[in-house]
Amino acid sequence: MESTIAPPLAMLRESAGVVHDELLALLRDSVSARFSPDPEGSPERIAGYLEDGLSLLTSRGFRLDSEVGLSMESFEVCRRLADQDARFRFIYRLPSSVGWGAAIGAAIGRALYGETHDGVRVVTATLNAFMTFLDGLLDEAPDVFNPHRESLLQLVRDTELHNGTRNGSVPRDHPYNTMCFLIARLWIDHFNRLSPPSQPGGLRNEFLCAALRSMAVEYSACDSRFGGAPPSMDVLYGRTSWPLWTQALAVMCQHGRPADVDLGAFRKLIFRIGEYAAYLDDVRDYITDCAAAQWNTVSLAYYSRYPFPIDGAGVTQRQLLANLADDAFAEAVIQTGSELCDSIEECLVGLRGVDSDSLRPLLADLTYEYLC
Amino acid sequence: MSTCVEFSTGESEKTCEVVVVGGGPAGSAAACAAARQGLQTVLVESGRKGRDKACGDMFAPTAVTLLQELGLCCEVLAQAQEARTFDALELRSPRGLLWKVMYPEQPVWIIPRKISDQKLRDLLPANVGVMYEASVRTVAKLPRGFLSVTACRQDGKAVNLQCRAVVLAAGAQDRLSDQWGISGRRLHAPSISAYARCTGVTMPAFEFLSACRPGYRWAFPAPDGYVNFGICALTSTRGSRLKSLGRDLWDAYGISGEPRWRGGTGGLWSSDGVRWHHDAGLVSCGDAGGLVDPVNGEGLTAALASGRAAGEAAARFVLGNGDAGVLRSYSEWVKAYFGSRYAPSAVRTAWKQLCGITSEHRSSSSSAYQCAIL
Numbered sequence: 001m002e003s004t005i006a007p008p009l010a011m012l013r014e015s016a017g018v019v020h021d022e023l024l025a026l027l028r029d030s031v032s033a034r035f036s037p038d039p040e041g042s043p044e045r046i047a048g049y050l051e052d053g054l055s056l057l058t059s060r061g062f063r064l065d066s067e068v069g070l071s072m073e074s075f076e077v078c079r080r081l082a083d084q085d086a087r088f089r090f091i092y093r094l095p096s097s098v099g100w101g102a103a104i105g106a107a108i109g110r111a112l113y114g115e116t117h118d119g120v121r122v123v124t125a126t127l128n129a130f131m132t133f134l135d136g137l138l139d140e141a142p143d144v145f146n147p148h149r150e151s152l153l154q155l156v157r158d159t160e161l162h163n164g165t166r167n168g169s170v171p172r173d174h175p176y177n178t179m180c181f182l183i184a185r186l187w188i189d190h191f192n193r194l195s196p197p198s199q200p201g202g203l204r205n206e207f208l209c210a211a212l213r214s215m216a217v218e219y220s221a222c223d224s225r226f227g228g229a230p231p232s233m234d235v236l237y238g239r240t241s242w243p244l245w246t247q248a249l250a251v252m253c254q255h256g257r258p259a260d261v262d263l264g265a266f267r268k269l270i271f272r273i274g275e276y277a278a279y280l281d282d283v284r285d286y287i288t289d290c291a292a293a294q295w296n297t298v299s300l301a302y303y304s305r306y307p308f309p310i311d312g313a314g315v316t317q318r319q320l321l322a323n324l325a326d327d328a329f330a331e332a333v334i335q336t337g338s339e340l341c342d343s344i345e346e347c348l349v350g351l352r353g354v355d356s357d358s359l360r361p362l363l364a365d366l367t368y369e370y371l372c
Numbered sequence: 373m374s375t376c377v378e379f380s381t382g383e384s385e386k387t388c389e390v391v392v393v394g395g396g397p398a399g400s401a402a403a404c405a406a407a408r409q410g411l412q413t414v415l416v417e418s419g420r421k422g423r424d425k426a427c428g429d430m431f432a433p434t435a436v437t438l439l440q441e442l443g444l445c446c447e448v449l450a451q452a453q454e455a456r457t458f459d460a461l462e463l464r465s466p467r468g469l470l471w472k473v474m475y476p477e478q479p480v481w482i483i484p485r486k487i488s489d490q491k492l493r494d495l496l497p498a499n500v501g502v503m504y505e506a507s508v509r510t511v512a513k514l515p516r517g518f519l520s521v522t523a524c525r526q527d528g529k530a531v532n533l534q535c536r537a538v539v540l541a542a543g544a545q546d547r548l549s550d551q552w553g554i555s556g557r558r559l560h561a562p563s564i565s566a567y568a569r570c571t572g573v574t575m576p577a578f579e580f581l582s583a584c585r586p587g588y589r590w591a592f593p594a595p596d597g598y599v600n601f602g603i604c605a606l607t608s609t610r611g612s613r614l615k616s617l618g619r620d621l622w623d624a625y626g627i628s629g630e631p632r633w634r635g636g637t638g639g640l641w642s643s644d645g646v647r648w649h650h651d652a653g654l655v656s657c658g659d660a661g662g663l664v665d666p667v668n669g670e671g672l673t674a675a676l677a678s679g680r681a682a683g684e685a686a687a688r689f690v691l692g693n694g695d696a697g698v699l700r701s702y703s704e705w706v707k708a709y710f711g712s713r714y715a716p717s718a719v720r721t722a723w724k725q726l727c728g729i730t731s732e733h734r735s736s737s738s739s740a741y742q743c744a745i746l
Contacts, residue, residue, distance in 0.1 A: 091718075
């Protein structure tokens with residue numbers, strides 16, 4: 001049966017690329033001016049994030065030291081493995097994700113406290129790298145990583161109990177599993193160094209719970225393959241929103257709860273930003289995710305609006321790729337993008353004690369990164 | 373071992389089976405591949421023996437593998453007295469060291485172009501004749517499937533080479549590939565380089581410049597305490613601007629004296645190319661076909677890969693009595709191979725971000741400015 005549908009599906013994928021490019025351009029025209037006081041500055045700033053990420057990985061603050069067990073050589077072992085096996089090429093996203101993580105920490109710090117702190121930036125950077133790495137492993141090489149799901153969660157849970165990391169919990173069966181655990185230990189290690197150190201309860205527990213929730217959502221999202229029951233939208237949005245909220249909590253762990261800020265409203269803002277980022281990512285990766293038989297927020301939104309029989313991954317793929325040529329689909333994509341922007345604006349406007357100008361360049365850069 | 377093509381007094385014509393225009397890495401790979409099929413081949417090089425070039429000193433592991441497959445690796449690399457090997461290279465920015473890429477299994481080779489290009493030509497098979505200091509002006513169709521290649525020598529005399537197939541490998545400034553519509557619609561990327569004495573550079577380094585986005589500068593250690601410094605702009609950039617950035621580079625490394633810049637131009641992949649062959653028996657490769665990596669400006673690997681494929685295609689064309697199908701296959705291969713090689717991927721995205729290449733930058737390159745100092 002599969003062989004009879006393969007040729008038209010392949011043709012559909014090829015032609016879908018052109019329509020998809022047009023859709024990205026339409027969305028770009030619709031939202032790229034929303035947050036950008038300086039649209040010309042995004043490429044320069046994004047290059048700066050990557051530079052920052054690379055230099056954090058090597059020399060400034062990341063501390064590839066014997067305490068955690070990471071070294072440039074261990075990264076290079078993984079990089080060379082990626083040259084041989086394309087599944088592991090996600091390692092190349094690591095410097096960029098470190099840079100973006102540092103930028104997120106800096107922007108939230110400035111928005112809440114008017115300042116940024118190097119120690120926080122390292123936590124938000126390494127946490128971002130960890131989530132990127134985990135996402136890559138779960139999506140691209142689940143067979144390699146799946147045996148270690150529970151023990152990775154346990155590593156983070158133990159942090160609550162021990163206020164530190166345990167040396168014996170790093171798997172050695174595959175360089176990428178080792179790397180994933182070492183990066184986890186790295187952000188935990190740096191989190192424990194934040195000031196005030198080892199503050200019991202309160203924000204510290206909230207941070208660790210959010211980190212665990214981020215991982216759990218990531219686990220659930222990667223299981224959302226075509227052919228099975230579609231996931232909930234909360235799970236698909238949550239894989240970006242929860243890590244972002246975890247990073248925001250890291251900032252607050254350093255500085256303390258912001259006095260004049262409604263934390264519930266601020267949390268809502270962070271979640272809206274996370275949803276916006278997830279959505280842009282999913283519009284951009286629509287074809288790739290379809291090819292990988294993976295639900296994302298865009299395909300799930302279409303399915304929710306216009307349900308169709310789910311009868312095997314191939315049928316779902318064809319249906320979702322064919323949607324691209326549908327004007328109603330394009331309109332819905334653009335409308336959703338605009339609504340997400342509106343919801344961020346509403347949160348920003350109604351929020352006291354937060355310097356929204358510190359967040360706008362980051363939002364503009366996110367938009368540029370995904371759509372330009 | 374190749375031979376120099378000599379013309380006795382008054383002689384103005386020679387006959388062969390394949391003519392390769394351009395004696396850089398792409399041309400040598402093409403000549404080698406064609407000659408290996410037993411075809412009498414003439415390689416026409418506009419420069420004199422041992423002429424240097426502005427960039428392309430670094431043989432990455434993939435390029436070394438390609439040389440090995442051509443049977444040229446050991447000779448070229450081991451006999452090159454000025455060759456140096458490194459098991460790592462550094463990526464830098466004004467903020468300092470960004471990353472150290474390590475090659476523990478297959479090293480990176482840094483060989484001055486004047487050495488590597490000449491070694492490659494010297495080691496071509498005996499059925500390749502090399503004509504130096506001759507510029508090819510025209511390629512014309514003749515009856516019965518022949519082509520006429522007219523070259524002008526230093527002494528002003530024109531010589532005609534009659535052949536069955538022509539490989540165009542004369543670099544990014546090649547006009548013939550434009551005339552025959554097989555340039556791959558290349559974009560132009562200017563670069564400059566110069567040697568200077570400097571002891572502080574211990575391994576090859578690339579440095580990304582916020583002052584020159586998209587672009588970067590390099591420092592490649594050479595023997596005897598010299599370093600090859602250079603700047604590559606991946607979009608149209610004025611020569612004066614490059615020189616100014618070169619001055620900064622000089623100052624950054626504390627080098628005294630005035631640099632003696634050599635200029636060059638890379639033929640970048642544009643994604644707009646349709647064909648790299650003409651049914652009459654021509655194929656283009658390397659910079660002439662716009663096959664240089666548009667993100668990092670690396671062209672040596674592409675030159676060797678496409679040169680070899682072009683030489684093989686030309687040979688099959690001759691041995692197949694002018695069956696243009698093999699040339700069409702070459703074009704299809706170029707489109708698929710380089711289209712895939714230069715397609716977005718995580719690592720390319722990272723380079724792109726570091727270089728600061730945006731879609732606006734790339735599109736502005738289509739109105740390529742020819743660097744005045746080159």
